[in-house]
Structure formats: structure tokens, C-alpha cells
């Protein structure tokens with residue numbers, strides 16, 4: 161059973177990684193700069209009282225020093241605010257880089273990416289890695305630092321308000337006591353009430369954001385698939401059905417967006433009422449004390465600024481509700497993905513490295529990922545240099561057997577013993593990476609592994625000499641080369657890599673008999689010591705294989 165990690169478990173790894181000192185150092189620097197802006201805000205509030213008092217008492221000589229002080233405070237606050245953003249962005253990209261590398265490593269390790277796709281364990285891993293990780297780093301920093309700044313602000317202005325607001329006699333409601341610091345209590349009560357109301361009203365936004373991210377990713381995936389399969393879709397004249405499919409995918413986005421609009425409207429309405437009432441409230445509650453001549457007009461101004469600042473600081477949750485919902489949904493998606501990446505490999509078919517020279521299978525039973533049986537494989541023993549042909553009706557599990565031999569199919573039971581030695585698996589349609597033709601030819605090795613002369617020779621042997629001069633040309637080779645040419649290119653790869661074990665899964669199915677013959681003869685001539693296991697339907701290939709494995 162997979163357990164989804166908590167948000168803290170997703171956030172913590174970077175902060176306890178090898179980069180932790182740099183991360184904490186940057187965070188501390190940002191906090192100091194943010195505290196600088198809070199300090200300036202507190203000083204400006206005192207400045208306002210002094211300024212209005214000086215104006216009301218016609219103290220002209222105080223105006224100039226007050227102006228200089230204001231200029232100094234503005235300069236300091238600008239400096240702190242600017243560099244706080246700068247370092248925050250720096251920390252964000254460092255965090256995102258670290259966590260992206262971590263997820264990429266785990267996603268690509270032990271074929272996790274293939275396991276996830278083959279058993280459909282998580283939707284849109286690309287979106288989770290590209291977007292949710294960026295959201296996690298960016299929003300956690302913004303919201304976390306915002307929360308901290310607001311807490312400091314709240315404490316600073318709470319102290320000011322406590323000192324300024326005096327006591328409220330409660331005689332009006334029949335009590336013979338006075339409430340000290342009543343403005344402070346009013347601000348706290350008001351913010352608490354607003355936050356509670358906001359959570360009540362806005363909670364479904366988390367689920368809506370979650371689905372929005374998923375639908376956007378699904379839509380993008382369909383667009384990319386259409387681009388990648390443009391020619392096949394065009395041959396089938398499949399535009400109308402594709403258009404419909406895309407429209408439906410977008411419809412899901414639009415429907416969900418409707419829901420988001422409804423809740424955003426409610427959240428915005430709550431926020432707006434909260435702000436407007438909150439801006440009038442301090443005047444209403446401080447004016448009685450002004451008329452009682454307990455505070456000056458400057459005092460009223462300072463009180464209302466203090467009240468507003470405290471209320472704003474205490475309203476962090478309320479004002480950031482939309483952002484928090486987005487972060488909560490991104491963390492939920494990442495949590496699921498993280499749990500899938502942590503899931504232990506299914507321990508069905510055991511693939512062990514053997515010290516013997518022969519490849520052996522024992523009691524191999526192939527299943528589908530859902531556990532339903534696929535086929536039973538007779539025990540085989542493949543000696544070095546032997547050529548085996550795997551036969552059986554379509555859908556019986558021939559390709560699945562090769563997947564199991566490659567360690568990509570754990571579903572089932574039994575045991576495979578693989579001797580040491582290099583292996584190469586050639587599917588019907590070989591992957592051609594983006595880049596030059598040489599990149600594609602040398603894959604999965606780097607292009608520099610083989611020199612141009614070796615590549616030219618291999619291309620010549622598979623009857624593709626015309627491409628020798630285009631070795632360094634970059635193109636969409638999977639679209640430029642015909643399927644038969646792609647299969648010949650894959651055989652040229654084999655000639656370059658010279659694997660000890662070669663597994664072919666209908667790797668020459670697109671070729672004419674002459675070319676197919678040529679490729680299998682090349683294997684006999686150039687790789688006589690390699691062990692070859694082929695899955696093929698063409699009867700003509702039987703003469704190149706001495707051994708047979710029939711499935712089904």
C-alpha cells in the first residue's frame with residue numbers, strides 16, 4: 161500500500177540536503193531584509209503621527225528634519241524590498257533545481273518512468289516535474305516568507321496598538337469594567353472571524369485547482385501526441401475525431417474553470433467586504449476617544465494605520481487563500497507522484513545475474529500488470545552464440561517475454577538467469593533521440609564514442625551509405641527516415657555496439673526480403689559470437705536461427 165507523504169515531507173529534503181547551509185543562509189539573509197522593511201513600516205507609522213501633530217500645531221521647523229527622516233526610511237525600505245525579491249528568486253531557482261534533479265533521478269532510475277507508464281500508476285509525470293515542483297518552490301517561499309513577515313508585523317503593530325488604544329468602558333453593555341487594549345482585541349477578533357469564514361467558503365478550491373492542473377496537462381499531452389503523429393492522423397483523415405477529442409479535453413478545462421470562477425468570486429467577495437469594513441472600523445472605534453480628548457488627530461491617524469496593519473498582518477491566511485489552495489493542490493499531486501516513485505518494485509519475476517555462461521529461464525509465467533495470466537514459457541537454456549527464434553500468435557506475450565528478459569516486466573513469476581555481458585534490445589520501432597544523425601546512430605552511447613569512419617562503415621553495411629555525409633546534420637530523424645531505413649539504422653547501431661546479447665523484436669518487419677536477409681547475414685558475419693533472440697513472424701528468417709521457442 162502506498163502512503164502519500166505529508167507536505168512537510170515533500171518540502172524538507174532540500175533543507176536537509178548537502179545544499180542546506182547555502183539554503184538556510186540565503187533564507188536568513190532574506191529574513192533580515194524583510195525585517196528591515198517591517199522596521200521601516202513601523203518607523204513610518206510613528207513618522208506619520210509626528211508629521212500630522214507638527215502640522216496641526218504649525219511647527220514649521222520640524223517639517224524639514226521629518227522630511228529627511230522620511231527620505232532615509234524610503235531609501236532603506238526600497239533597498240530591503242528590492243534585494244529581498246532578488247535573493248528570494250535566487251533561492252527559488254536553487255530549490256527548484258535541486259528538487260527537479262532529485263525527481264528526475266528517481267524517475268529515470270531503475271526504469272521507474274517505464275514502470276509508471278506501463279502500469280499507468282500516475283497521470284502526467286511531465287506536468288508534475290515541470291510545473292508542480294516549480295509551484296512548490298515558488299509558492300512555499302512566497303507564502304512562508306509572507307507569513308513570517310506578517311507575524312513580525314503583527315507583533316510590532318500589536319505592541320503599538322496595545323499602547324495606543326487605551327481602555328474601553330463596557331458600561332454600555334451593563335458591565336462595570338474596562339477592556340484594556342480594545343483596538344488590539346478588535347483587530348484579532350475581526351481577522352479570526354474573516355479567516356474562519358474564508359476557509360468555510362473557499363475550501364473546494366483545492367480540489368478544483370488539483371483537477372485544473374490535471375486537465376491542463378491532459379490537454380497539452382493530446383496536442384503533443386497530435387503533433388508527433390501528424391502524418392498517421394492525416395493518412396487516416398482523423399482530423400475531425402482528433403479535433404473532437406481536443407475539444408472535449410478543453411471542455412473539461414472550461415467546465416472546471418467555471419467551478420474555479422464561482423469559488424474565486426466568493427473568495428474575492430469575502431476579501432473585498434473584509435477589506436472595506438476593516439478600513440472603516442478603526443475610525444469608528446477610535447473617534448469616541450478623540451472626542452473625549454484622550455487622543456490627538458495624529459493619534460487617530462496612527463491608531464487607524466496601526467489597526468489596518470495589524471489586521472492585514474493577521475489576515476495572511478485570508479488574503480493568500482487562492483495561492484494557498486494552489487500550493488495545497490500542487491503538493492497533493494506531488495505527494496501522489498512521490499509515493500509512486502517510492503513504491504518498491506513488484507517482486508514477481510526474478511531476474512538474477514548468473515555466473516554461468518548460459519541464459520536460463522525457470523518456471524516463467526507472464527502476467528498483465530493487473531495480475532491476469534498471459535502465458536507460460538517453457539524453460540529454456542540459451543548457450544553463447546546461439547540464435548533463437550521466438551514464435552507464437554499475435555498478443556500471446558512474445559514482446560512481453562523480451563521485456564521480462566530486459567528487466568522491464570516484473571509481472572508474473574519465475575526466474576531468469578542472465579549471464580554477464582552487454583545487451584541490446586531492438587524493438588520494431590527504435591527510438592531516435594533528437595539531434596544529429598550520429599547521435600541517433602550511436603544511441604545509447606554518446607556520439608563521440610565512435611568515430612565517423614566507424615559510423616560510415618556501419619551505414620554502408622546496412623545499405624544506407626547515402627546518409628554518411630549527413631552524419632552531423634540535425635533533423636527530426638524519426639520523421640525523416642522511412643520505417644525501413646530506421647530499422648536499418650538500428651542494425652547499424654548493433655554493428656557499432658557489438659553486444660554480447662542481442663534481442664530483436666520484429667526489428668526487421670518493415671524491410672523487403674533482400675534487405676532483411678542482408679541484415680541477418682551481417683549478424684552472422686560480424687557478430688558470430690553474439691547470442692541472438694529474435695521475435696519475428698517472417699518464416700524466411702527461420703534459416704538464420706537454429707533454436708525455436710514456441711509460445712502458446
Ligand SMILES: Nc1ncnc2c1ncn2[C@@H]1O[C@H](COP(=O)(O)OP(=O)(O)OP(=O)(O)O)[C@@H](O)[C@H]1O
Nearest residue numbers: 278279528529534553554555556557558559560561
Ligand atoms: N502495459 C500493459 N498493460 C496491460 N496489458 C499489456 C501491457 N502491455 C502489453 N499488454 C498485453 O499483453 C499481451 C501480450 O502483448 P505482447 O506485446 O507481448 O504480444 P506479442 O505476442 O508480442 O504480440 P504481437 O505478435 O502482435 O507483437 C497483449 O494482450 C497486450 O495487450
